[in-house]
Amino acid sequence: MESLFSAMIVLLLVTFSCFTSSEALSSNNGNITIKWDVMSWSPDGYVAMVLVTNHQKQCSIGPPGWKMSWTWTKKEMIWSMTGAQATEQGDCSMFKKFIPESCAGKPTVVDLLPETPYNLQITNCCKGGVLTPGGKSSFQLTVGNAGTSNKTARIPVNFMFTAPKQQYICGPTKNVRPTRFIYADSNRTTQAMMTWNVTCIFHKAT
Ligand SMILES: *[C@@H]1O[C@H](CO)[C@@H](O)[C@H](O)[C@H]1NC(C)=O
Ligand SMILES: *[C@@H]1O[C@H](CO)[C@@H](O)[C@H](O)[C@H]1NC(C)=O
Ligand SMILES: *[C@@H]1O[C@H](CO)[C@@H](O)[C@H](O)[C@H]1NC(C)=O
Numbered sequence: 001m002e003s004l005f006s007a008m009i010v011l012l013l014v015t016f017s018c019f020t021s022s023e024a025l026s027s028n029n030g031n032i033t034i035k036w037d038v039m040s041w042s043p044d045g046y047v048a049m050v051l052v053t054n055h056q057k058q059c060s061i062g063p064p065g066w067k068m069s070w071t072w073t074k075k076e077m078i079w080s081m082t083g084a085q086a087t088e089q090g091d092c093s094m095f096k097k098f099i100p101e102s103c104a105g106k107p108t109v110v111d112l113l114p115e116t117p118y119n120l121q122i123t124n125c126c127k128g129g130v131l132t133p134g135g136k137s138s139f140q141l142t143v144g145n146a147g148t149s150n151k152t153a154r155i156p157v158n159f160m161f162t163a164p165k166q167q168y169i170c171g172p173t174k175n176v177r178p179t180r181f182i183y184a185d186s187n188r189t190t191q192a193m194m195t196w197n198v199t200c201i202f203h204k205a206t
């Protein structure tokens with residue numbers, strides 16, 4: 001299993017060439033989108049699903065994978081995460097009973113590795129941050145010290161998306177029409193409480 005994964009990585013590495021910056025600028029080769037769906041409210045915040053999609057036709061993200069960061073606008077913190085992890089816990093000294101995943105004001109999040117235990121995985125996670133063209137990466141986070149309604153929850157700002165040997169520039173976070181989720185096996189449709197979108201454009205190879 002492990003050798004199969006290594007072989008896949010080697011194969012993927014061969015295809016990890018990106019167009020040059022002049023090509024990127026002269027043609028609309030796509031972008032990376034980050035969709036942040038607030039799925040439910042919690043006692044002190046909300047649970048969100050974050051989906052990263054690589055809409056680029058020629059650009060793959062190779063090991064050691066993507067990293068994402070943003071800036072909270074209030075005192076938000078991350079109670080827990082599934083399918084990804086925050087690289088730094090930050091100062092959680094004010095929490096005595098349950099220790100949060102991260103209290104950093106500007107958290108950085110990375111994907112988990114394929115060998116992650118199943119109970120810590122989620123759909124589209126755990127590929128070591130590798131994103132092929134058209135590929136998706138997801139994680140779930142429980143946010144605390146956040147508003148508990150769509151009138152009070154604050155949009156995180158200054159999203160940064162980084163990838164090995166590639167530089168991206170992310171646009172502003174936009175409050176968009178809440179995502180509708182359609183369940184194939186029933187006639188039920190549900191809707192996110194709030195949805196925020198960010199688009200990141202390939203800037204240059206580094
Ligand atoms: C992102 O890429 C898609 C696919 O190429 C394109 O349709 C869309 O306009 C792009 N969005 C931005 C903001 O550049
Ligand atoms: C909050 O939810 C209400 C009811 O669904 C909706 O009418 C309103 O536009 C939402 N506000 C924001 C900021 O999303
Ligand atoms: C938000 O991003 C998702 C995922 O890329 C996309 O499907 C959706 O159309 C976007 N919504 C808006 C209003 O741009």
Ligand SMILES: *[C@@H]1O[C@H](CO)[C@@H](O)[C@H](O)[C@H]1NC(C)=O
Binds near residue numbers: 185
């Ligand atoms: C969905 O609705 C259609 C039309 O009302 C019905 O024929 C079908 O059996 C429904 N499917 C399920 C899984 O409920």
